[in-house]
Amino acid sequence: MPTDPSPLPADRTPHPRPRAALAAVAAVGLLALTGCGTETAAPATPRAAPAGEGRSIRATQVAHVTDPHEATGQTLLEGPLLDEDGDLYVVDVTAPAGKPKVISVDPATGRHKGVYTDNTGAYTSAQRSPYDGRLYLSDYHGSVVSIEPDGSDRRTFFSGEVDGSPMNLDDIAFDDEGDLYVSDLHGMKPGEATGRIVRIDRDGAKATVLADGLAHPNGIVFDPALRGLWISELAENTISYLRLDAGKTAVTSQHEAIHVNAGVAQTDSIAVDADGNLYQALHGRPAMAVYSPDGERLATVEIPAKAAEGLESATNVAITPGGTKAYMTVSGPAGGHVFAFTAPGRGIRQSNGG
Secondary structure, three states: OOOOOOOOOOOOOOOOOOOOOOHHHHHHHHHHHOOOOOOOOOOOOOOOOOOOOOEEEEOEEEEEEEOOOOOOOOOOEEEEEEOOOOOEEEEEOOOOOOOOOEEEEOOOOOOEEEEEOOOOOOEEEEEEOOOOOOEEEEEOOOEEEEEOOOOOOOEEEEEOOEOOEOOOEEEEEEOOOOOEEEEEOOOOOOOOOOEEEEEEOOOOOOEEEEEEEEOOEEEEEEOOOOOEEEEEEOOOOEEEEEEEOOOOOOEEEEEEEEEOOOOOOEEEEEEEOOOOOEEEEEEOOOOEEEEOOOOOEEEEEEOOOOOOOOOOEEEEEEEOEOOOEEEEEEEEOOEEEEEEEEOOOOEOHHHEOO
16 A cells, blocks of 8 residues: 655656666566556557558657656556546556656646655556546555545555455546446466456445456446446457446446457557447557447557657547547657547547546
């Protein structure tokens, strides 16, 4: 559980400096096994979408936010999350102690500033609760914390074992009542399908396993009608649909809906727009696959080859609520970046953070 949180000065733009200390972030090495990982089979090279990948959507860079940290050798942006003023929040999963772990980005100018840091958290996603408006951060080490948008008032929302086993958290989704749903990588042992989807009541008092036996679940998001959850399984390159009961406390049916043909890349985070289209981020390729809710590959979001040099993975997307301007987090040896593109559908809460 993170300790010694310290919000960063509001006017400070972070510039990572070399750090020799590695001990505080030693556990971050475990993330190389996850969909939030930073190891890929080979550097990805952007290309025209082949048959079956739909049309190509061009993404353009709006901000260079981070560089690899000397302490971890990596940087990995996740999130991203738009606020009502149009500012974008991202998290740097591999940021060491004292370096910005939550960062605010102005998409219009590319300017950015550190919002929050602590000594031990490895934050894999950010989401805003519809119940209390706070930012919720999932920590790979097994806790969920919340902060005010300015980085103040850190609280531990949930921490500990679920059904006798610790969690390794990745992504977050909220229902309209503020109950929280998380993907639990659960150790990430190669060849083992022990991942889980866990529901946590909005007061943080009760956690329930909704699904288990999953192959490294990563992305998680509600469909627009909030009838069920779309989840992506990193180790299987699949997107599955979990239908929930009326109270959203149990899975009534579950099936594999889409197999993602991604080559060396793997399925990372996932988002949904107002039309129900799925935006599947790709770990191992700086691109995003877009599917209809019926499983048709509609498009592939691509980065121009020159801009993509040194970038290896796209992790997630935020689409402007009510609009089609989308922001994708992309990282690699060349640093952590935000790219913009025009989404095929309008943004809703399910396409903003997670």
